[in-house]
Amino acid sequence: MVYRVTRRELFGAGGIAGVSLLGGSVLGSAVSCAASAHAAEFPWPYKKLDPAEVAERAYRDFRQGGCMFAGFNGIIGLLADKFGEPYSGFPSAMMSYGAGGVANWGTVCGALNGASAVVALFASGSERTAIIDDLFRYYVQTELPSFAPKNPRNDVELVPAKAGSPLCHVSISNSGYKLGSKEHSERCGWLAAEISARAAASLNARLEGTFESPLTIMPETAYCLECHGRDGEGPTQVGKMNCVGCHEDHTKAGTK
Amino acid sequence: MVYRVTRRELFGAGGIAGVSLLGGSVLGSAVSCAASAHAAEFPWPYKKLDPAEVAERAYRDFRQGGCMFAGFNGIIGLLADKFGEPYSGFPSAMMSYGAGGVANWGTVCGALNGASAVVALFASGSERTAIIDDLFRYYVQTELPSFAPKNPRNDVELVPAKAGSPLCHVSISNSGYKLGSKEHSERCGWLAAEISARAAASLNARLEGTFESPLTIMPETAYCLECHGRDGEGPTQVGKMNCVGCHEDHTKAGTK
Numbered sequence: 062m063v064y065r066v067t068r069r070e071l072f073g074a075g076g077i078a079g080v081s082l083l084g085g086s087v088l089g090s091a092v093s094c095a096a097s098a099h100a101a102e103f104p105w106p107y108k109k110l111d112p113a114e115v116a117e118r119a120y121r122d123f124r125q126g127g128c129m130f131a132g133f134n135g136i137i138g139l140l141a142d143k144f145g146e147p148y149s150g151f152p153s154a155m156m157s158y159g160a161g162g163v164a165n166w167g168t169v170c171g172a173l174n175g176a177s178a179v180v181a182l183f184a185s186g187s188e189r190t191a192i193i194d195d196l197f198r199y200y201v202q203t204e205l206p207s208f209a210p211k212n213p214r215n216d217v218e219l220v221p222a223k224a225g226s227p228l229c230h231v232s233i234s235n236s237g238y239k240l241g242s243k244e245h246s247e248r249c250g251w252l253a254a255e256i257s258a259r260a261a262a263s264l265n266a267r268l269e270g271t272f273e274s275p276l277t278i279m280p281e282t283a284y285c286l287e288c289h290g291r292d293g294e295g296p297t298q299v300g301k302m303n304c305v306g307c308h309e310d311h312t313k314a315g316t317k
Numbered sequence: 318m319v320y321r322v323t324r325r326e327l328f329g330a331g332g333i334a335g336v337s338l339l340g341g342s343v344l345g346s347a348v349s350c351a352a353s354a355h356a357a358e359f360p361w362p363y364k365k366l367d368p369a370e371v372a373e374r375a376y377r378d379f380r381q382g383g384c385m386f387a388g389f390n391g392i393i394g395l396l397a398d399k400f401g402e403p404y405s406g407f408p409s410a411m412m413s414y415g416a417g418g419v420a421n422w423g424t425v426c427g428a429l430n431g432a433s434a435v436v437a438l439f440a441s442g443s444e445r446t447a448i449i450d451d452l453f454r455y456y457v458q459t460e461l462p463s464f465a466p467k468n469p470r471n472d473v474e475l476v477p478a479k480a481g482s483p484l485c486h487v488s489i490s491n492s493g494y495k496l497g498s499k500e501h502s503e504r505c506g507w508l509a510a511e512i513s514a515r516a517a518a519s520l521n522a523r524l525e526g527t528f529e530s531p532l533t534i535m536p537e538t539a540y541c542l543e544c545h546g547r548d549g550e551g552p553t554q555v556g557k558m559n560c561v562g563c564h565e566d567h568t569k570a571g572t573k
Contacts, residue, residue, distance in 0.1 A: 104410075104411075152407075155359070155434065157441075158433050158436070163430065164433065164445070166425075166449075166453055166557045168558070174419065177420065181411040189414060193419065197420070234552070240554065291497060295495075299496060300485065
């Protein structure tokens with residue numbers, strides 16, 4: 062079977078700014094992928110999952126491979142168990158690299174990185190961006206965790222708190238829990254479970270054509286982007302993170 | 318064929334702190350993966366590549382799917398072209414989600430995220446961490462780019478600069494190039510190419526048992542970690558990033 066894929070199918074309509082012609086190489090990969098018995102056409106087909114089941118699965122996965130593996134495999138592992146190929150053929154164990162904000166560098170939270178990666182297997186372009194934006198905003202803006210596993214490894218009570226940032230380093234600091242504590246470990250596992258489950262819920266809704274995020278950019282970030290967004294007077298910057306976590310709000314001094 | 322995989326093989330000896338017993342699910346996935354004709358045992362086998370060829374490939378990939386796709390597919394795409402399965406079966410297009418620090422959130426640079434992901438297909442545990450640490454340190458500490466593609470899309474001259482951070486947002490700011498400029502776009506592509514090529518060079522060296530990174534933690538970060546590292550007096554934190562990019566150096570005021 063030879064399957065022709067368009068650039069729109071590969072990367073979506075508005076995914077990458079400045080994309081040029083589709084070269085032979087990516088097309089080649091997709092063709093050989095789709096032509097094999099076990100591989101699927103890209104994006105892969107998603108099948109509806111129970112978010113509660115995803116959360117419990119992701120929590121168990123966290124104990125095996127850390128936060129990014131959990132965020133990813135809560136969905137792929139469950140799909141593999143229920144439906145086999147192509148999901149069971151994905152080398153999910155690779156995703157453990159993202160633990161601690163990628164090899165403990167403290168950058169993007171692994172739960173978000175893993176959940177974003179699995180969303181990207183099923184959705185592309187503006188649909189993918191909308192689902193990932195919702196995950197990041199939920200993680201940053203909401204007092205979490207609001208999920209607790211049925212059988213936590215450690216008997217702890219966690220006080221929900223806003224991470225305030227999608228960065229592992231900042232999120233853990235803002236939780237108030239001591240590094241290496243049982244609370245720290247459980248919080249990361251519960252968060253990964255909750256983010257993976259939310260990704261599943263969003264993918265379910267997308268399947269039914271009803272996905273819509275209730276979350277928007279935080280007012281304080283929108284305020285900064287008036288000048289520092291892509292079309293602002295500048296200096297302009299990349300990103301949707303909250304600014305005042307790292308930068309002073311210089312407008313207080315009347316310098317805006 | 319039934320292939321039994323140990324936890325050490327899946328996640329390495331020292332990969333994830335606090336890992337408990339290997340549950341049936343991950344094992345199940347690995348078994349069904351290895352049992353299929355097209356999938357490979359995990360970690361996947363790496364084959365030696367020419368870093369210069371990887372760089373040119375990654376630069377071309379950048380134009381198609383952005384920085385994370387480039388960092389990843391510079392290696393997997395080339396392996397797929399040269400050797401077919403299992404490399405050609407990987408749905409690499411998914412990796413475009415990481416562009417602009419994951420869906421333009423400005424978190425971890427996509428070149429680093431993609432190159433780390435592809436390293437994680439081939440190496441695990443402390444070997445994986447050492448190669449990823451080297452990539453991050455090279456990116457943060459070195460005046461880059463030191464690579465230029467043979468046929469750049471835009472005719473620009475780039476002045477090498479230290480990113481100072483593995484974060485997309487900070488890296489682009491520190492480059493001095495205006496957001497959306499040709500220089501900005503080319504810098505991201507050239508960096509992704511260079512990071513993908515360095516990952517290939519490290520994987521080549523690992524294949525021959527000669528991998529060793531010349532780079533260590535920056536003295537200023539090591540200084541902060543004396544108190545704020547996992548074993549310090551605290552407050553302790555997660556990560557290996559440079560601290561004073563976001564935090565004041567309070568020891569200047571004699572408060573250490």
